[in-house]
Structure formats: C-alpha cells, structure tokens
Amino acid sequence: MKEEIRCGGCRALLFKCETNAVAGAIEIKCRRCRQINQLRPMSPSPSAVRAASGE
Known part of the structure; x- marks a missing residue:
C-alpha cells in the first residue's frame, strides 16, 4: 500500500x-510553497537500536 507524503505548509x-x-x-x-519539510521514520532502524544499546 502506498502512502502519500504531503507538504506541511500547503498540503501539496x-x-x-x-x-x-x-x-x-x-x-x-x-x-x-518552498517550505522545507523534515521527515523521520516512525520507528528507529534495527541498526540504530543496536548501536544505542552498545552491541
């Protein structure tokens, strides 16, 4: 299923x-509208979790 990512300013x-x-x-x-949109994943990647825990 595809997800639509839209601008936070103008909803384009x-x-x-x-x-x-x-x-x-x-x-x-x-x-x-030339607004800069910053997107981050909803959950951290498995490699980031391992790095944070010291593995």
Missing part, C-alpha cells in the same frame, strides 16, 4: 512511498 503532494520505506531522516523542499 511531495511523493508516494511504500509504508515504512523511509529508513532515515529526509529533508525535502516543496516545489509549490
């Missing part, structure tokens, strides 16, 4: 992706 469609496709932080500029 920025891109579509599979659910949980974003693995790291993304910064994208809206072509319509």
